[in-house]
Amino acid sequence: DTAVSQTPKYLVTQMGNDKSIKCEQNLGHDTMYWYKQDSKKFLKIMFSYNNKELIINETVPNRFSPKSPDKAHLNLHINSLELGDSAVYFCASSQDAGPRNTIYFGEGSWLTVV
Amino acid sequence: AQSVTQLDSQVPVFEEAPVELRCNYSSSVSVYLFWYVQYPNQGLQLLLKYLSGSTLVKGINGFEAEFNKSQTSFHLRKPSVHISDTAEYFCAVSSPSGYSTLTFGKGTMLLVSP
Numbered sequence: 001d002t003a004v005s006q007t008p009k010y011l012v013t014q015m016g017n018d019k020s021i022k023c024e025q026n027l028g029h030d031t032m033y034w035y036k037q038d039s040k041k042f043l044k045i046m047f048s049y050n051n052k053e054l055i056i057n058e059t060v061p062n063r064f065s066p067k068s069p070d071k072a073h074l075n076l077h078i079n080s081l082e083l084g085d086s087a088v089y090f091c092a093s094s095q096d097a098g099p100r101n102t103i104y105f106g107e108g109s110w111l112t113v114v
Numbered sequence: 115a116q117s118v119t120q121l122d123s124q125v126p127v128f129e130e131a132p133v134e135l136r137c138n139y140s141s142s143v144s145v146y147l148f149w150y151v152q153y154p155n156q157g158l159q160l161l162l163k164y165l166s167g168s169t170l171v172k173g174i175n176g177f178e179a180e181f182n183k184s185q186t187s188f189h190l191r192k193p194s195v196h197i198s199d200t201a202e203y204f205c206a207v208s209s210p211s212g213y214s215t216l217t218f219g220k221g222t223m224l225l226v227s228p
Contacts, residue, residue, distance in 0.1 A: 004157070031214070040220065041202060041220065041221045042218070042220055042221075043158075043204065043216075043218040043221075044218070045215055045216065048213060048214070048215070050213075055213055056213055056215060090157055090158070092157075094214060097213045097214055098213070098214060099146055099208040099209060099210055099211070099212065099213065099214045099215075100146060100165055100210075100214075101214055102160045102163065103158075103160070103214065103216065104160075105150075105157035105158040105159070106157050107155075107156055107157045108155075108156070108157055
C-alpha cells in the first residue's frame with residue numbers, strides 16, 4: 001500500500017480553470033503538508049496541517065486553498081489557474097509537527113497550465 | 115532565516131567510484147540537517163538526518179554524511195556508487211524549535227554511468 005498517495009498524477013488544464021489535487025496518507029500521521037517543486041526543481045513548503053488545523057501558511061496566493069476533512073486527508077484546490085502555477089505539487093506527512101520528524105512524500109502531481 | 119547551498123547542480127561519476135555531494139547551510143541558530151533523494155518521476159525519500167550526537171550519520175543505501183559545525187557543512191558521501199543511485203539529491207535544514215519547515219537546497223543531480 002502506498003503510504004502517501006495523491007491524485008491525479010498528471011493534470012493539464014487551461015488558464016483560468018479551477019482544479020483540485022487530493023491526498024491521503026495511511027501512516028496514521030498527525031501532520032500533513034503541501035510542497036511545490038518548480039521547473040528548476042526548487043522545493044518550497046506551501047501549507048502544513050496538524051490534526052486538521054492549519055499551522056503553516058507560507059506566502060501563497062489566495063487562489064490556493066487547502067482543506068483537511070480529517071487528519072488522513074489534505075486536498076489542495078486552486079482557483080483561476082495561471083501559467084506560473086505549472087509545477088509538481090507534493091503532498092507529504094509526518095508523525096507530528098515537530099522538526100525532528102522524517103517527512104514522507106507522495107509521488108507528486110504534475111500540473112501543467114496552458 | 116536559514117538557507118542551504120548545494121554547490122554542484124550536477125555530478126557525473128562512473129559506477130563503483132566514490133562520490134561526495136556538497137551541502138553548506140546558513141543559520142543563526144542550531145539546525146537539524148537532512149538529505150533526501152528523488153528518483154526520476156517519484157517523490158522524495160529520506161536518506162539520513164542529523165539531529166544531535168555523533169557527527170557522522172549513516173543512512174540507507176550505503177550513504178553517510180558528516181556534520182561539520184565550524185564549516186557549516188553536511189556533505190553526503192558514498193564509497194562506491196551504483197547505476198541505481200542516479201537521482202536528484204536534496205539537502206535540507208530545519209530549525210530545532212517550532213514546527214517542521216524544511217528549507218531545501220536546489221538539488222544535485224548524481225549521474226552514474228557504466
